[in-house]
Amino acid sequence: MNTTPVVELENLKVTLGRREILHGISCRLGVSGTGKAVGLLGPNGAGKSTLILTLLGFLRASSGRARILGLDCRHNMGEARSRIGYMPENDSFVGEMTAVTFLRQMAELSGLPPGAALEKAHEVLFHVGLGEARYRELRTYSYGMKQMAKLAQAIVHGPELVVLDEPTNGLDPAARRRMLKLVADMKQEQGMNVLICSHLLLDIEQVCDEVVILKDGAIVHQCNLEEERRSNRSFVELEVTGNDRNLRMALPEIGAEGVSEGAGRWRIVLPAGVEVEAIWALAARQDLLVRKLTHRRDTLEEIFLKAMGHLSHTPGEGAALSVGRT
Amino acid sequence: MVLPRYAWRRLYEQRLVVLLTMAAFVWPLLCAGFVYLTNHGELLQGLDPEFRAFIQVNGRFFSIFMYVQAGFAVFLTALAGPGLVAPDLANNALPLYFSRPLTRWSYALARLIVIVGMLSVVTWIPGLLLFALQVGLAGGWWFLANWTLGAGVVAGFLLWLLVLGLVAMASSVYVKWRVVAGAVSLAVFFILTGVSEMIDNVFRVTWGHVLDPAWAVNRVWCTLLGVNPPDGPGAGASMLSLAGFVLLLVLVIERKLRPVEVVR
Numbered sequence: 001m002n003t004t005p006v007v008e009l010e011n012l013k014v015t016l017g018r019r020e021i022l023h024g025i026s027c028r029l030g031v032s033g034t035g036k037a038v039g040l041l042g043p044n045g046a047g048k049s050t051l052i053l054t055l056l057g058f059l060r061a062s063s064g065r066a067r068i069l070g071l072d073c074r075h076n077m078g079e080a081r082s083r084i085g086y087m088p089e090n091d092s093f094v095g096e097m098t099a100v101t102f103l104r105q106m107a108e109l110s111g112l113p114p115g116a117a118l119e120k121a122h123e124v125l126f127h128v129g130l131g132e133a134r135y136r137e138l139r140t141y142s143y144g145m146k147q148m149a150k151l152a153q154a155i156v157h158g159p160e161l162v163v164l165d166e167p168t169n170g171l172d173p174a175a176r177r178r179m180l181k182l183v184a185d186m187k188q189e190q191g192m193n194v195l196i197c198s199h200l201l202l203d204i205e206q207v208c209d210e211v212v213i214l215k216d217g218a219i220v221h222q223c224n225l226e227e228e229r230r231s232n233r234s235f236v237e238l239e240v241t242g243n244d245r246n247l248r249m250a251l252p253e254i255g256a257e258g259v260s261e262g263a264g265r266w267r268i269v270l271p272a273g274v275e276v277e278a279i280w281a282l283a284a285r286q287d288l289l290v291r292k293l294t295h296r297r298d299t300l301e302e303i304f305l306k307a308m309g310h311l312s313h314t315p316g317e318g319a320a321l322s323v324g325r326t
Numbered sequence: 327m328v329l330p331r332y333a334w335r336r337l338y339e340q341r342l343v344v345l346l347t348m349a350a351f352v353w354p355l356l357c358a359g360f361v362y363l364t365n366h367g368e369l370l371q372g373l374d375p376e377f378r379a380f381i382q383v384n385g386r387f388f389s390i391f392m393y394v395q396a397g398f399a400v401f402l403t404a405l406a407g408p409g410l411v412a413p414d415l416a417n418n419a420l421p422l423y424f425s426r427p428l429t430r431w432s433y434a435l436a437r438l439i440v441i442v443g444m445l446s447v448v449t450w451i452p453g454l455l456l457f458a459l460q461v462g463l464a465g466g467w468w469f470l471a472n473w474t475l476g477a478g479v480v481a482g483f484l485l486w487l488l489v490l491g492l493v494a495m496a497s498s499v500y501v502k503w504r505v506v507a508g509a510v511s512l513a514v515f516f517i518l519t520g521v522s523e524m525i526d527n528v529f530r531v532t533w534g535h536v537l538d539p540a541w542a543v544n545r546v547w548c549t550l551l552g553v554n555p556p557d558g559p560g561a562g563a564s565m566l567s568l569a570g571f572v573l574l575l576v577l578v579i580e581r582k583l584r585p586v587e588v589v590r
Contacts, residue, residue: 056425058585078427086425092418096336108328109426153422163425 004070006030006038006161006193007055012064014047014054021050023217024064029195030210032069032160035187037194039208039225041201041304046214048197049089052165055195056086069161082111085154089165089197091146095139099125099149102138103156110157117156124152128182144175151179155186161193162186168203176203183207205300213307221307225300236279238266239292247286254278264291329428329436330443333410337444343406347448350398354452357391358459365463383460385551388475391453392547396486396540399445400515406444407494408507410437411583415502424585434495434579441491442484450483478550486543489568492575499582515540532558536567543568 005028014022029038040048053059055068057077066073071080094102100121107117125134128148133141138149147167154162167183168176184207186192198204204211205225213221240247241264251258251268256278258268268279276295283290337343361383363369370378414420423433457476461469469476490511497510518538525534535541535558542564548554549561559567 053586056421056585058421058424078429081425082427084425086421088418088421090418092422094419095413095417097332101332105328105332106422106426109423109428111427150422 004032005067006032006036006069007195008065008067008070009051010065012051012054012066013062014050014059015062016050016059020062021217022047022054022061025051025214025217025219026064027212027219027222029212029222030193032193033191035191035193036209037183037187037196037207039204039211040195040197040214041199041204041211042214043199043308045216047217048199048214049165050217051214052163052195052197056084056163057081082157083160085157085159085162087150087154087162087164087167089169092150093138093141093146096137098135098137099130099141099152100134102149103153106153107156110159112157120156120158124156125149128152129178144171147171147175147179151182155190155192158190159192161195164194164196166198167196168198168200180206201300201304211300211303213304215308221303223303228300228303234270234276234295236266236268236270236276237292237294238268238279238283238290240264240266240283240288240290242286242288244286244288247282247288250282250286254282327436329423329433330440333437333440334443337406337410337440340406340409343402343444346398346402346405347444350395350402350448351452353391353394353398354448354456357387357456360387361456361460361463365460383464384472385475385478385553388453388456388479389547389551389553391456392449392479392482392551393544395449395452395483396543399449399486399490400512402445402448403441403490403494404508404511407441407491407511408498408504410440411495411498412502412504412507415499416504420583421585430580430583430585434583437495438488438491441494442487445487445490446483449487450480453479453483475551478547478552482543482547482550485546485568489539489543489572492572492579496575496578496582499579533563535559536563539568539571542571 007027007029009025009027011024011026012022013020013024030036040051042048050059054061055066055073057073057080060074068080069083071077071083073080094105097105100118103121103124104114104117107120108114112120122131122134125131128151130145130148130152133145138146141149147170151164151167154164164183168179171179180203183194183196187194187207194207196204196208209226210224211222212219236258238258244260244264244266247266248258248260255271255274256268258266260266270276270278276293279293280290360381364381364383367378370381414423420433424430454476457479461476493514494507494511497514498504498507501507501510515538519540522534522536522538522541525537526532535545535556541556541558545555545558545564546561546568548556555561
């Protein structure tokens with residue numbers, strides 16, 4: 001069974017000018033050929049793009065090693081590049097070319113024979129919804145269409161790994177949904193591994209199976225979203241008026257755990273099997289007036305906020321333990 | 327050859343490039359007529375014998391042919407050369423190319439091949455055809471006595487095309503804007519000629535010429551074609567200065583042709 005990680009970092013340090021951007025990060029992300037998506041999360045300036053550019057061989061590591069699909073990013077980059085597709089964050093295209101010519105050229109550069117490259121170019125352009133506009137020059141495309149063309153060029157040669165840098169940036173809601181659906185299709189139907197770099201939690205949560213959170217050039221958290229989802233915990237955002245000092249002590253009565261954010265605001269984790277009605281009942285017993293109650297099965301935001309230091313701990317941590325014990 | 331193939335197609339879709347390329351064939355056709363005339367003495371009967379002795383296909387003839395075509399090559403480079411590289415930089419297309427099995431040097435080489443290929447059509451290829459025409463009309467003895475002229479035309483033009491190609495690429499990667507890059511490609515030659523003339527006149531020397539790549543290439547051509555050279559440094563010094571100029575251009579390309587720009 002193939003267990004080659006999609007990305008493997010060993011004490012990777014990257015220095016730009018005199019400034020060290022990545023401070024010796026180590027991790028193993030994804031498993032090659034499994035059709036899973038790894039999300040690279042972090043605030044602006046965390047080092048996400050620097051990491052991607054290093055993995056692509058655009059930047060050189062000052063020390064440590066980076067491997068992509070088991071291939072060293074310094075010594076085997078030629079082979080690695082024929083097996084990956086890259087969609088950059090910024091506008092990137094050859095303006096004077098039609099979409100179909102552009103994609104054909106890119107596919108040929110990745111090693112496809114001219115005939116197959118043309119066939120794939122047409123197929124992929126239809127797949128991303130640019131079929132009708134495929135004979136138009138790329139410079140005439142709208143921003144959303146250019147994003148789709150960028151995605152198309154990244155997958156036209158059928159790579160094993162697709163690296164997407166902020167794929168939904170600047171897209172309207174409909175285009176964003178379409179982009180995320182395409183990414184989900186890529187991994188589920190075509191078995192491609194996907195590495196997505198984004199600062200949008202919802203995007204990552206929607207399509208990723210594994211998440212790495214970067215902050216100030218270091219990995220501050222790594223988790224498997226699939227496992228988090230499987231734990232089936234649900235999260236409640238609660239806003240109450242009244243004396244809520246006893247609420248923290250009362251929550252374990254129903255097997256829940258929560259943190260107060262002040263001013264009557266709470267984040268509560270409900271274990272599997274406990275419904276949101278239990279919170280209503282608990283609030284009633286505590287003589288609290290519920291002003292707002294949002295119920296969702298969502299973990300990433302808490303994980304992210306904790307990793308960023310905005311929460312003292314993830315509300316689900318204790319609950320997960322207690323669920324595991326019972 | 328994927329990049330050159332697509333680039334050539336784009337190149338000859340530009341009407342101005344096609345027009346200038348066609349215009350560049352006028353002089354070779356006139357030269358071919360001249361070669362034909364010199365080899366058909368009966369057509370020249372009645373002309374002054376001294377004039378008949380003057381018009382010969384020799385090193386001087388090929389050097390004049392080369393000066394004119396070299397001029398066309400400069401304008402063609404300024405017109406078409408930057409269009410091959412500058413849009414890729416302006417549109418941030420380099421990350422797309424370099425995320426594929428394509429190195430910076432293979433990209434640069436591919437672009438250089440396109441420029442040299444485009445200019446070859448109006449420089450050494452017609453030059454070699456003229457040489458072949460002369461050999462065909464004059465006979466094998468002429469080839470045996472003057473084969474160095476054919477080799478000189480090819481080598482001299484290739485040297486010039488290398489300089490032109492690198493100037494076009496360096497100006498494109500530096501300014502990233504096609505029109506400006508074209509103007510810079512032209513300006514480089516005018517400015518360097520002006521600077522070299524200024525140095526020569528101010529310091530009353532002749533070595534200032536080596537700073538002018540056009541003069542240096544011309545000096546090398548004179549040696550290759552066996553033509554009386556102009557006053558100034560020799561072919562060796564000119565080759566050295568050209569090597570330095572080429573190295574400088576390669577350094578500019580190396581520094582600027584990158585998929586990502588690191589702002590320090």
